Amino acid sequence: MFADVTSKGTQLKILLTLEGGQKALFKPKWYEPSDIIEGNVYAGKDRHNGEIISFHLARLLGLNRVPIVTRRVLNLRKEILPVSSDLLKDTFHVKDGNTCFYGVCIYCKKEDSICGSGDMLEGSISLWLPENFSIKKARHPWQRSYSEKPASWEINPDYCQVVKNSKFYQDEVRLLDLIETSIFDFLIDNGDRHHYEFFSSKDSKVLLIDNAKSFGNPFLDHIDILAPLYQCCRIRKEFLSVLVSLQNGALSSWLIKLLRIHKLENLLHSDHFEALDRRLNKVLSTVMVCFEEFGSTSVISD
């Protein structure tokens, strides 16, 4: 095994190369499931539990486009340090008897070290997609401005038309993918999908990579994450029927069943399970508003 930093992304992560050459991405646990993240929609550090739960939620919704993720507890001193690159190794230190490191990344600094409990550190681990799959990255058209200045989609109610007019979105398939993505992101409360990935092949779906800025505050719903849905008023028929079948509490109860199989149900606080059901209702209400305005046949994509 080999452990290294990665220049991809801005958050602290470890890129592992396992025996046999398979890569995997480790994101450390910064929070307890009961922690509530205050601030703007992209505030705080990564939520390793959000990364894991999102994988299973996506499966439940039939959006099988998240690289496989699970929970792992690593022994930093015995498993990681001996196989670390110099860059990563140089950031290791001991604080109050716990093994800590801060890695190399935009937001990586010693004051922001992550520490194990002793040597043991929990995190999420994602299976790295095969290197021979060429992955492309695109700017999300509903990207946030990350500043005081509002983004175009925030001030232009006809923004969907602007997107549709651009060459890249002439074919509605990609746009329908982004609308599904926005519903997924609204459910998990991820307001940080600034870019998205897809395979270079022409018919590739939008991939759902990086779901860690999720499940921040279970008592808040950021309705603007749904802008692609309410500005375009289009949704795939099959996806809508999945959503309808999961209303009235079915979403959380099936998700809990699914998580139990993997002994992961304690990774998410009950307030977040309730938030999922509440947000699903809001998604369906939004679709209803679209129906009233445009008629169901114009809204539903067959």
Ligand SMILES: Nc1ncnc2c1ncn2[C@@H]1O[C@H](COP(=O)(O)OP(=O)(O)OP(=O)(O)O)[C@@H](O)[C@H]1O
């Ligand atoms: N499982 C994976 N397989 C292949 N590539 C991946 C995988 N996970 C992440 N990547 C690549 O690494 C990049 C960084 O990962 P990720 O977005 O999770 O990190 P991040 O630090 O949270 O990034 P950001 O700061 O941009 O949100 C992704 O944009 C993607 O290109």
Ligand SMILES: [Mn+2]
């Ligand atoms: Mn991220």
